[in-house]
Amino acid sequence: xxxxxxxxxxxxxxxxxxxxxxxxxxxxxxxxxxxxxxxxxxxxxxxxxxxxxxxxxxxxxxxxxxxxxxxxxxxxxxxxxxxxxxxxxxxxxxxxxxxxxxxxxxxxxxxxxxxxxxxxxxxxxxxxxxxxxxxxxxxxxxxxxxxxxxxxxxxxxxxxxxxxxxxxxxxxxxxxxxxxxxxxxxxxxxxxxx
Numbered sequence: 001x002x003x004x005x006x007x008x009x010x011x012x013x014x015x016x017x018x019x020x021x022x023x024x025x026x027x028x029x030x031x032x033x034x035x036x037x038x039x040x041x042x043x044x045x046x047x048x049x050x051x052x053x054x055x056x057x058x059x060x061x062x063x064x065x066x067x068x069x070x071x072x073x074x075x076x077x078x079x080x081x082x083x084x085x086x087x088x089x090x091x092x093x094x095x096x097x098x099x100x101x102x103x104x105x106x107x108x109x110x111x112x113x114x115x116x117x118x119x120x121x122x123x124x125x126x127x128x129x130x131x132x133x134x135x136x137x138x139x140x141x142x143x144x145x146x147x148x149x150x151x152x153x154x155x156x157x158x159x160x161x162x163x164x165x166x167x168x169x170x171x172x173x174x175x176x177x178x179x180x181x182x183x184x185x186x187x188x189x190x191x192x193x194x
Contacts, residue, residue, distance in 0.1 A: 067094060148177055
């Protein structure tokens with residue numbers, strides 16, 4: 001009996017020592033750019049997913065992810081105020097929720113994202129003819145999930161499609177971010193209005 005007890009004790013000691021070593025190596029420190037989520041963010045594991053509830057009293061959309069205890073962390077996903085989002089499969093226990101660096105978490109209130117969480121820009125196209133510089137002949141619209149600048153680059157692809165009555169290519173003016181999603185493309189002036 002004593003031999004069995006010593007073997008079990010030795011086995012437990014070796015196992016605990018190995019686990020301590022492995023745990024020390026496996027615990028990665030959070031990136032400097034990640035910050036702990038505010039207290040108004042509630043996380044749950046429900047229906048097989050890690051769900052984030054944004055209960056913050058603000059208009060800011062937060063880009064959140066769950067730091068998993070074992071395995072890879074969830075992806076960073078946007079969670080709008082007053083909503084919840086499935087930010088990843090619940091493959092295990094999560095340790096904490098962090099705000100990811102990037103467009104969502106660092107945007108000021110009244111961000112440039114549209115109703116679908118995309119960046120959408122609308123650019124007026126003006127008549128280049130003398131005396132008609134203030135005449136809007138159409139619009140080009142671009143979208144991107146990365147930035148306003150990328151959305152403008154997308155819109156530029158459609159600039160050659162907007163022409164005047166004299167078949168001249170219109171001149172692109174300053175683009176403005178839109179709060180409502182608009183499909184990218186070229187539009188006549190009367191299709192989108194001002």
